[in-house]
Amino acid sequence: MRGRHSGGVSLPDAASRGADSKKVYPSSNPMKSILSLFALTSFAIAFSPFPAQAEEDHAMHVLKGYLNVANALYEDDLAAAKEAAASITDHDADSALAEPATKVADAENLATAREAFKALSAKAIELAKGHGDHYTVMHCPMVKGGGGDWLSADGKVNNPYFGPKMPHCGGPKK
Numbered sequence: 362m363r364g365r366h367s368g369g370v371s372l373p374d375a376a377s378r379g380a381d382s383k384k385v386y387p388s389s390n391p392m393k394s395i396l397s398l399f400a401l402t403s404f405a406i407a408f409s410p411f412p413a414q415a416e417e418d419h420a421m422h423v424l425k426g427y428l429n430v431a432n433a434l435y436e437d438d439l440a441a442a443k444e445a446a447a448s449i450t451d452h453d454a455d456s457a458l459a460e461p462a463t464k465v466a467d468a469e470n471l472a473t474a475r476e477a478f479k480a481l482s483a484k485a486i487e488l489a490k491g492h493g494d495h496y497t498v499m500h501c502p503m504v505k506g507g508g509g510d511w512l513s514a515d516g517k518v519n520n521p522y523f524g525p526k527m528p529h530c531g532g533p534k535k
Contacts (some may be wrong), residue, residue, distance in 0.1 A: 421492070423488065426449040428512065442464045450463050498513075516533075
């Protein structure tokens with residue numbers, strides 16, 4: 362059998378393969394294989410979500426749920442506050458916010474929900490510190506036990522601790 366040399370691999374010539382055969386024999390060059398594998402791996406890494414982005418997305422989802430709880434309490438809407446709190450635990454039962462969110466979700470009245478909201482806010486504020494400056498920490502000095510803090514995404518003082526009774530009591534915490 363006669364052959365010709367191509368890229369380190371001996372290929373049969375057309376006469377010995379038959380004129381209609383179009384077989385292709387890949388090169389056995391190990392450097393090309395390594396480079397191909399490197400390129401494929403680099404491509405996969407470049408287009409996969411990074412853990413930091415996944416963590417940021419998770420934090421934003423949890424904080425969005427928290428803001429929905431705060432807004433519902435501001436509007437004296439216990440059902441909406443409970444639903445928003447449940448969404449936090451549904452998304453991540455292991456989150457630092459899960460326990461206080463469960464207490465809000467299980468609250469039987471607005472007063473109990475607002476008491477639980479104080480602990481939820483403390484955890485949300487800690488979470489928000491590591492995720493940019495999208496939030497303002499607000500403080501109401503009228504909340505029993507040294508005042509109450511909460512996060513605001515728009516800088517407005519919409520007090521979730523007193524709702525319509527004292528809707529704008531408080532301000533940015535210094």
